[in-house]
Amino acid sequence: MRILVSGGAGYIGSHTTLQLIASGHDAVIVDDFSRSKRSVVPRLEALAGRSIEVREVDLTHVPATEALVADGGFEAVIHFAGLKAVGESVEKPIEYYSNNLGSTLSLLAAMRRHGVPKFVFSSSATVYGENASVPMKEEFPTSATNPYGWTKVMQEQILRDAAVADPSLRVALLRYFNPVGAHASGTIGEDPSGIPNNLMPLIAQVAVGRRQKLLIYGDDYPTPDGTGRRDYLHVEDLAAGHVAALDRLGTAPGVSTWNLGTGTPTSVKEMVDAFARACGHELPVEIAPRRPGDVAESYADPSRAEAELGWRAGRTIDQMCVDTWRWQSNNPDGYPA
Ligand SMILES: NC(=O)c1ccc[n+]([C@@H]2O[C@H](COP(=O)([O-])OP(=O)(O)OC[C@H]3O[C@@H](n4cnc5c(N)ncnc54)[C@H](O)[C@@H]3O)[C@@H](O)[C@H]2O)c1
CATH class of the missing domain: 3.40.50.720 (NAD(P)-binding Rossmann-like Domain)
Structure with a gap:
């Protein structure tokens, strides 16, 4: 096609x-x-x-x-x-x-x-x-x-x-x-302009030294470790x-x-721990107040896509972090202009 x-x-x-x-x-x-x-x-x-x-x-x-x-x-x-x-x-x-x-x-x-x-x-x-x-x-x-x-x-x-x-x-x-995550080659990946909106690019930029620390917005949610869980x-x-x-x-x-x-949802703390394993060092974090509009948990029922498309998202959180880290460490400032 x-x-x-x-x-x-x-x-x-x-x-x-x-x-x-x-x-x-x-x-x-x-x-x-x-x-x-x-x-x-x-x-x-x-x-x-x-x-x-x-x-x-x-x-x-x-x-x-x-x-x-x-x-x-x-x-x-x-x-x-x-x-x-x-x-x-x-x-x-x-x-x-x-x-x-x-x-x-x-x-x-x-x-x-x-x-x-x-x-x-x-x-x-x-x-x-x-x-x-x-x-x-x-x-x-x-x-x-x-x-x-x-x-x-x-x-x-x-x-x-x-x-x-x-x-x-x-x-x-x-x-x-x-x-x-990113392509396994480490040559293409997520390169947000300005301050990232999402957790993973923020974690990656802290890991590579572009930001001093990661702010975790709320650790008092009704989740197993208190931080928000996402899919x-x-x-x-x-x-x-x-x-x-x-x-x-x-x-x-x-x-x-x-x-x-x-x-399957993953908490902010679980993601930070997985990224620390991927990059080989601990990440500085600070707990901040909850942000208005954030919910405790958001995750899919993917069963319709599995049944009708024969599709499953099988890659693990560790793979997501390893691939993100390869991209970010090879391209600390993202793509050249
Ligand atoms: N990344 C996420 O977390 C996420 C989650 C849910 C849905 N989405 C949706 O998926 C789509 C792709 O997201 P992404 O993360 O790859 O975003 P991205 O910003 O990396 O890619 C969007 C692309 O669209 C181009 N673009 C924007 N306006 C245009 C226009 N008027 N004409 C031509 N090109 C234009 C941009 O230059 C950019 O290359 C978006 O519609 C987004 O809303 C993204």
């Missing part, structure tokens, strides 16, 4: 692009490089052993997206492109709504005009809102607590409505839990989930929703 990978220069998109190519697909990256570096491309090409077509387009630009899809010959779009920082979305809601909804709308319009039938969407466990019980199941109601989360809820709804109106459209809504999955397992979902869209009509997680 010839596949357009939007946001393919980003963290999850880059790992997925490699797996698509390894599975025999032809992957074309489209990215505006607003949140990624061009230097990822030669690294991807070295790992893939071939050149990769890259188009620099802002997907909120309707005519440019139309032109990209018109002459692309694509059979599917995997839509990673978007803005993803929760805190920033509270400060800049208009930017988040216009970028995340705008890119989805212009892609959908161009796909309909040019008969591209398959759409795989990067959704998030954030659509379960803050009051969901665990483990989280796909049929739970959706809601959000911040503009980023609302963009995901809204994009899911836009895709459901588009599929009702156009029965030839096949959509996979992939609700990721907490992707971490971390290796980015390589997540990438494989996209390849499996794409294959499944060959036969699944309409909209399919799949949780992509391990189903």
